[in-house]
Amino acid sequence: MAAKHFYQVLGVTEGATPDEIKKAYRKLAKQHHPDANPGNPKASDQFKQIAEAHGVLSDPEKRKKYDQMRRLGGFDRGARGPGRSGGASRPGGGGPTETFDFGDFGSMGLGDIFSSIFGKGGKKEPQPQADPLEVALEIPFRTAVLGGKIPVTLAMNGSCPACAGFGAAPGATVSQCPECTGRGTISFGQGGFAVNRPCPQCRGQGRIPSEKCGICLGGGEVRSEKTVTIAVPSGIDSGTKIRVKGQGEAAGTGQAGDLVVTFDVQPDRFFTRSGLDLECEVPVNLAQAVLGTKIKVRTVDGKKVVLTSPPGTPAGKKFRIKGMGVVKGDRKGDQLVEIAVTMPEQLTPEQQEIFKQFADQAGLAY
Ligand SMILES: [Zn+2]
Numbered sequence: 001m002a003a004k005h006f007y008q009v010l011g012v013t014e015g016a017t018p019d020e021i022k023k024a025y026r027k028l029a030k031q032h033h034p035d036a037n038p039g040n041p042k043a044s045d046q047f048k049q050i051a052e053a054h055g056v057l058s059d060p061e062k063r064k065k066y067d068q069m070r071r072l073g074g075f076d077r078g079a080r081g082p083g084r085s086g087g088a089s090r091p092g093g094g095g096p097t098e099t100f101d102f103g104d105f106g107s108m109g110l111g112d113i114f115s116s117i118f119g120k121g122g123k124k125e126p127q128p129q130a131d132p133l134e135v136a137l138e139i140p141f142r143t144a145v146l147g148g149k150i151p152v153t154l155a156m157n158g159s160c161p162a163c164a165g166f167g168a169a170p171g172a173t174v175s176q177c178p179e180c181t182g183r184g185t186i187s188f189g190q191g192g193f194a195v196n197r198p199c200p201q202c203r204g205q206g207r208i209p210s211e212k213c214g215i216c217l218g219g220g221e222v223r224s225e226k227t228v229t230i231a232v233p234s235g236i237d238s239g240t241k242i243r244v245k246g247q248g249e250a251a252g253t254g255q256a257g258d259l260v261v262t263f264d265v266q267p268d269r270f271f272t273r274s275g276l277d278l279e280c281e282v283p284v285n286l287a288q289a290v291l292g293t294k295i296k297v298r299t300v301d302g303k304k305v306v307l308t309s310p311p312g313t314p315a316g317k318k319f320r321i322k323g324m325g326v327v328k329g330d331r332k333g334d335q336l337v338e339i340a341v342t343m344p345e346q347l348t349p350e351q352q353e354i355f356k357q358f359a360d361q362a363g364l365a366y
């Protein structure tokens with residue numbers, strides 16, 4: 001996989017506005033969503049790259065740092081991308097790279113590169129906890145309103161079961177890493193200041209095995225599918241993010257990172273949302289509008305409510321069903337039912353005659 005900058009991944013210019021980034025992301029995420037590409041194993045990788053690029057570029061703070069990093073030349077060295085999707089899985093053998101490149105930090109993730117360069121968090125030891133894994137999740141309208149649980153199967157990097165993430169073959173002896181003399185970090189100058197980075201030789205562990213694990217080729221990680229059940233809170237909107245602790249990717253012997261889910265709410269055919277209120281439209285015929293009627297209306301939780309529409313109810317009249325809207329915390333919206341009056345398209349000559357009689361009697365000009 002060729003290295004691509006986040007801007008390239010989303011197909012936007014470096015001066016792109018947040019809106020342009022959002023639009024590009026939406027379009028690509030739909031196109032490459034694994035659900036839309038069954039049987040295409042590349043789709044989930046592409047989808048992840050897109051989500052990762054969006055995760056950084058849509059956050060003004062992260063984007064600023066990313067741009068700074070790029071100006072420092074940090075991302076031009078690697079043969080693979082800076083993100084997890086590039087280096088961590090090490091597909092197809094070939095062994096881990098010995099040369100120093102950003103791909104070696106695949107499993108450490110962008111956040112760690114940032115923190116080691118900018119000193120954010122002030123960590124001395126390289127923390128093996130993986131970066132949060134960001135995914136976009138499309139959810140049905142009803143689930144967004146009412147909340148619920150949704151199982152999601154994600155392709156992610158996990159700790160290698162054969163070596164428990166240590167990267168050592170069975171029976172291998174483990175000795176101090178000569179590159180970093182066991183510290184797990186190396187420091188070197190770049191852009192006029194010295195920075196500490198996780199040691200690429202031992203992947204920040206400070207030790208190296210005499211023989212590498214044959215399953216993960218020493219990387220300590222394997223790629224696998226994992227099903228995570230996402231608890232969707234009630235009353236969420238498109239763009240709402242939740243963080244699921246410890247359900248993201250694992251980096252070597254480190255703890256699994258978090259999973260960050262961004263929801264995309266599918267539109268509903270009957271309901272539209274307006275703040276906490278749910279709006280819907282119910283058709284009645286001319287006779288019902290004129291003479292009055294009872295109408296059965298579906299609520300979002302699947303119940304039926306009977307409304308009495310009095311004689312002479314005009315089109316556009318709105319009825320309010322209290323408490324049947326979106327529930328968010330201790331606030332509750334209503335359901336607003338708008339009356340649409342359907343007109344008879346064609347009248348027979350007899351019907352026309354009767355209608356004219358009615359109009360004459362009611363004093364209606366026509
Ligand atoms: Zn292994």
Ligand SMILES: [Zn+2]
Pocket residue numbers: 177178179180181182183184185199200201202203204205206207
């Ligand atoms: Zn080392």
